[in-house]
Amino acid sequence: MNTLAALTRNAHERYADHPAVYDGSAWLTFADLGARARGVAARLRERGVGPGDRVVIALRNRAEILQIEHALFLSGLVRVAVSSRLHGREIAGIARDCAAALVVCEPEHVSALEWPHISSADLDELTAPGPELPAVSEPGPGDVAALMYTSGTTGEPKGAIVTHRQWLAMIGAIRERLPVRGPGDVVVHAAPMSHFGGSIGSAYTFSGAAAVPLPKFGADVVLGAVEEFRATVLPLVPTMLKELTTAAELGRYRLRSLTAVPYGGAAISAPSALRAAGAFGEVLYQCYGLSEALAPLTVLPPEAHMRAGDSRLASAGRAVPGVEIEIVDPVGGIGEVVVRGAPVMPGYWNRPEQSAEVLDQDGRFRTGDIGRLDEDGYLYLVDRRRDVIVSGGFNVYPGEVERAISELPDVREVVVFGIPHERWGEAVAAAVVLAPGSRLTGEDVVQACRDRLAAYKKPLHVDLVGELPMSSTGKINRREVRDRYWSVRSRNVGD
Template identity: 35%
Template sequence: MYFTQPLHRNLQRSPERLMTVYGDRSHSVQQFVERVARLAGALRELGVKRGDCVAMLGLNSDRYLEYCFAVPWADAVLNLCNTRWSAQENAYALSDSQSTVLLVDDHFKDAVAQMREQVPALRHVIYLGEGPTPDGMLDYEALLAQATPMEDARRGGDDLLGVFYTGGTTGFPKGVMISHAAFWSSQIALAAEGLVRPEATMLRAAPMFHLADMATGYVGVLEGAKHVILPAFQPLEAMAAIQGHGIDVAMLVPTMIQLLINHPEVGRFNLASLHHLIYGASPIQEQTLRSLQALLPGVQLFQAYGQTEMSPIVSVLGPDQHSASAKPGMLRSCGRATRAVEVKIVDGDGREVPRGSIGEIVVRGPNMMSGYLNKPDQTLAALPGDGWLRTGDGARMDEQGYIFIVDRLKDMIVTGGENVFSAEVENVLCSHPDVAMCAVIGIPSEQWGEAVHAVVVAKAGAAPNAEALIAHCKQRIASYKAPKSVAFCAALPLSGAGKVLKNELREPFWQASSRRVG
């Protein structure tokens, strides 16, 4: 079980098949593998040793994908830097992982000087952008041209594949250590769910640094897919790529789906080639799915739920449960445990609760992380020694094993002694015809302890008012769950993975309070 294995299989089966498309560049399987071997050789020539961390800070590209395979090919360890973090946060991740080499593109080359000052272990910076190579950096293409291709080290098994940092936008970053065996187990389970058809044409528009895209993209490599890569998700560019390349598989996070279906020019594009759409990485509102199905009636939908700590897959909700014949309410489920993964819902003492009761999701399987790098206390909190990983997600499970997430436990609002799950309120708000996106948080209240507060992005051309939205909620859920206040904004703050940064929304309300909500 090693990360580079599918490259050898694809090279044997179809070396001339097109593998990557990025702008006006394209590479066959054979060309891609040769470039991977050359980059691995270049890293070795730069002094990268077995187990060293090699980092990447850049937007999506074909070179990013080459990096992902070249590092384990060279017997080294991946460190995919978060493109939404500050230079200081990424410098922390580079220092914590003791990364010795960093690859950067045009968007992040100006942050290198600051990071170099803070990361003594960083010996080389490789520039993979399109312009002149900045002083003090090495040119990516020149390195490949001069390097001697090396044999694949076939790093695998319990060896570390990568350190994947999480939590920088909500707390101090934690480096999740994922082994080759854990990652392989996760993606073999995903492949068995049928997410990617053999030799599909796959859109890569979600951020490659995030494990959700890395996982589904890797399934694409396992299945011999062609990867059409965009630097980042933009609705017009994504729709043009789907139409122009006949994309039949894509992985998008919910915010991307909302931006696509609400775009005023969506009707100009023929998106009929899209057969499989995978979504995940953050909660999705039921109304968003209904609108997506109306726009693309022929698409098969898959929801993948997981966490970085599970490499990342936990459960999958397949196309059958997205169909009109599915049991009512199934669109609110994140599916059932995927192959080789066990899931249960427990109380605060770790005891399994009755089906239908709300508790915390705990999971176990061969795809669990090895722990958090240099953080034994936080590792023990997540992996207390009973074989189960604590996810921090609140949920219930029905009699057939379908999981229904109610909220992140830290996002639960306690108002007047009652628990309010923000995801439930967000679902109701997004069912209003004038609401494009929303987030619900708890804010300080002298009367209730916390009050339910909504932040709303209106649809183009709409002008909803707070009173109407509150009334809409009170008609559909208990009055205490309805927002007490509503604010409007042009856009919600998002992480690089497309998750709403609720900590940023909460901060102005809690910064003067003695009681803080993380």
């Protein structure tokens, strides 16, 4: 089984009578899921969507996501899953960038998709029971299975290409390092299925596990679902882990069914990780990865979370089999993290120049993360070369926020950066220079971002300043502004 199409068919047939996904009121078996997926494939074919075409999925966690994903895998289509929290205009921009044949999104996003050549689908119509259509085109291992959208500091979206071979390598790494048991495992999806949670869930689903999607995050909702469904797996981002830790410490929920709480997508402090281990037990797995090199590249196992004072608790763990990690251009042992192996992308979608900037001829990928390796191969992340802000597990790119603010007529200069935040790790902040005599307020700046961007990208802090520091080349010195807020921290990533 060297493609996702083969793996998908195998799961539907092998685990036919086992529960596959909870739809909010009842369980669908793997046989049901297969029938629904083939029905979706038929409707996509009716709309003229064929092998190799891109389909954007921008949905809150729900059972229909698995139906659509499995239909795409069976039909040789390309999965382009993005956060449902994006602004409709941002979703439209990604759809245009990859020339998507179809966008499946929440109703509130449809109006923003009314651009030429962007087609959206009614979710109920697409996933309703109906005639089934088997796959007629078998994809190859090197064919594109997905695009994982990321961005540079310019904020322009880039689709990291994921082949069937890469996705299977990701599944293999998860099965290697996490306790994937198969039928009997229950995955509660509190983190977005479009990102890390969905990647972890994929390995479990194709092994016969059941999925319980939660459309909204709330500590009591999540822990209540773990207890109700006797969940064994709970993928999270660190922000969620910290919030659930506080709730779990109250002892109101039975959580002993959990065997794995994998988390990733942002940094977490050693004290926070140790506290979480105290609340959940020996089940935490920290996973490091990127859109361009799928997690888990490294894993920090449960036993490393249980020892107070262990310096390795501050690490991201060691490389999984088949992944090579090195530090290049080191200064005092600290330099840029470079990875090579099966999970690394072949390039960005239709962006050869930007692909060449981060990939060499040997397939080594420059992550843009700054870190070090100890003598036992544990990776420690200390900063990010690029200026990406990681807030609550979501990437925020300063350039796109700056553009939104710059659309205000009284804004002369603006720089956006991350500042420490107790809950989110980092929060978005902006320093703005206004035209003389302007009556623009900080709230006006925030509102401009609300009108143009996803809610999590708006600044939580706005400074109206007289001037901004400049570099020797006449550019705004973002790092100097940012460092004023981080000078009291031991490392320049979130806690």
